[in-house]
Structures are given as structure tokens and as C-alpha cells.
Amino acid sequence: IAGITQAPTSQILAAGRRMTLRCTQDMRHNAMYWYRQDLGLGLRLIHYSNTAGTTGKGEVPDGYSVSRANTDDFPLTLASAVPSQTSVYFCASSSEYGDTQYFGPGTRLTVL
Amino acid sequence: KQEVTQIPAALSVPEGENLVLNCSFTDSAIYNLQWFRQDPGKGLTSLLLIQSSQREQTSGRLNASLDKSSGRSTLYIAASQPGDSATYLCAVFKAAGNKLTFGGGTRVLVKP
Numbered sequence: 001i002a003g004i005t006q007a008p009t010s011q012i013l014a015a016g017r018r019m020t021l022r023c024t025q026d027m028r029h030n031a032m033y034w035y036r037q038d039l040g041l042g043l044r045l046i047h048y049s050n051t052a053g054t055t056g057k058g059e060v061p062d063g064y065s066v067s068r069a070n071t072d073d074f075p076l077t078l079a080s081a082v083p084s085q086t087s088v089y090f091c092a093s094s095s096e097y098g099d100t101q102y103f104g105p106g107t108r109l110t111v112l
Numbered sequence: 113k114q115e116v117t118q119i120p121a122a123l124s125v126p127e128g129e130n131l132v133l134n135c136s137f138t139d140s141a142i143y144n145l146q147w148f149r150q151d152p153g154k155g156l157t158s159l160l161l162i163q164s165s166q167r168e169q170t171s172g173r174l175n176a177s178l179d180k181s182s183g184r185s186t187l188y189i190a191a192s193q194p195g196d197s198a199t200y201l202c203a204v205f206k207a208a209g210n211k212l213t214f215g216g217g218t219r220v221l222v223k224p
Contacts, residue, residue: 004155031210043156043201043214056210090155098143098205101212103155 002026004104006091012110013081021076021107023091031094032074033101034058034066036087043090049074050097081111114139116204118215126223131189133218135202140180143205146212147176147187150199159200160187192222 007022025032034046035058045058049068063085065077074093078085091104115138125131135145144163148156162169162178162185169176173190189196199217206213 033212042216043203045211048210050210058211092156097210098207100146100158100161101156102158103148105155 004091004093004102006089006104006107008107009105010108010110012112013078015081015083015111017081019078019081019109021078021089021091021109023074023076023104024072025074025091025093025102025104026072027093027095027102028071029093029095029102030071031097031099032068033092033094034064034074034076035090035092036060036085037090037106038087046076046089081109083111085109086111114142114204114206114211114213116202116213116215118200118202118218120218121216122219122221124221124223125192127192127194129192129222131187131192131196131220131222133187133189133200133202133220135185135187135215137183137185137204137213139204139206140183141206142180143207145176145178145185146203146205147174147185148201148203150201150217152199156201192220194222194224196220197222 004025033048047066049055089107092101094101147159160176175188201217203212203214
């Protein structure tokens with residue numbers, strides 16, 4: 001069982017480009033989350049989804065969009081990347097709302 | 113706004129000593145509190161989840177307590193080992209907004 005996979009592992013991106021970070025889980029969890037982790041700011045929630053077909057905004061949603069077409073996948077899209085979006089991005093999932101969250105290995109994104 | 117604080121930011125102990133990690137939060141209306149471990153360059157690994165109605169939770173050498181009224185949780189790691197060296201993060205889950213708010217973490221070094 002892989003748990004949560006994220007792709008790519010790392011990426012260098014020119015400002016203004018569009019980028020989609022992929023996240024897939026094989027645990028049949030209903031809830032999924034996207035966080036960014038920045039030095040000095042810790043982990044902050046970007047978007048979440050309580051179940052397939054629904055999404056919600058977290059603490060820092062501006063510049064990001066998500067979709068949840070099925071249970072397993074929760075892609076995060078940067079429509080037009082900016083340098084302030086340089087960060088490590090973590091996807092997580094939980095069986096239900098409020099349960100233990102399981103994290104993926106992260107994607108290190110650099111926007112130049 | 114919920115704020116989560118972890119003090120100290122870093123801790124170094126000799127192998128075999130017990131570890132005591134502190135977490136405080138400002139809003140006591142929490143759903144649960146979760147402790148995670150993060151190794152350098154890796155994702156987060158869930159250690160313990162304490163429901164708001166519980167006072168403690170144990171798993172092997174780990175014991176976490178929760179005092180919701182005073183806004184505090186403590187993670188105890190008995191008989192520390194060099195493999196316990198990592199950053200430990202606490203996070204509180206609040207029902208509104210499906211939000212897990214993280215502390216800044218305590219970086220632990222266990223010296224052989």
C-alpha cells in the first residue's frame with residue numbers, strides 16, 4: 001500500500017507559468033488537504049475537500065485552485081505562478097473529517 | 113484566531129533521557145489535538161491523536177496529555193534514542209473551516 005503519493009518530487013518553474021501538483025491516495029479516505037510549509041511560518045492549509053465533489057478554502061487559498069473529481073485524486077493548480085509561491089507543498093488525507101491526517105512526501109517548488 | 117506555540121524551538125538531550133515537549137493553544141474550542149514527527153526533507157508522520165474529551169493518549173514510549181481548559185498539551189517520550197531525533201509538531205483541529213493549525217515545532221536531537 002503506497003498511502004499518499006505526490007508528483008513531482010521537485011520542480012523549478014518560471015514565474016507566470018501554470019503548474020499542477022498531483023496527489024493520489026489509495027486508502028479510500030474521504031477528506032484530503034493541501035498545505036504549504038515555509039520556514040518561520042510553519043504549515044498552513046491552502047484548500048481542503050471533505051468528500052469527492054466538494055472543496056473548501058483554507059488559510060492561504062489565493063493563487064491556488066483545486067478539484068476533487070474522485071475519491072483518490074486531489075490536484076493543486078497554480079494558474080500563474082509567482083515567486084512567493086516558492087515552498088514545500090504537502091498533500092494529506094484522513095478517513096473522515098477530523099480524523100488523523102496522513103501526509104505525502106511533499107513537492108518542493110521553486111518559482112523564479 | 114487560533115495560535116499554537118511550541119517551546120522550546122530546539123532541544124538536545126543525551127540518549128536515555130526522557131523528552132518533554134510542550135504545546136500551547138489560544139482557543140480551547142478544539143475538536144482534537146494531533147502530534148506529528150517530521151524528519152528532514154520528509155513528510156509528516158502521525159504519532160498520536162487526542163480527542164477533545166480525552167486527557168491522555170499512549171502509544172509505546174509516547175504519551176500525550178491534553179488540558180483543554182488551560183490550552184496545553186505535553187508529549188512525553190520515554191528513554192529517548194538517537195532515532196527519536198526529528199522535529200515534533202503539534203496541531204489542533206477546529207471544526208469550523210475543517211482546519212488543522214500547526215505549531216512551529218520543536219527540533220529534537222538525541223545524542224548517543
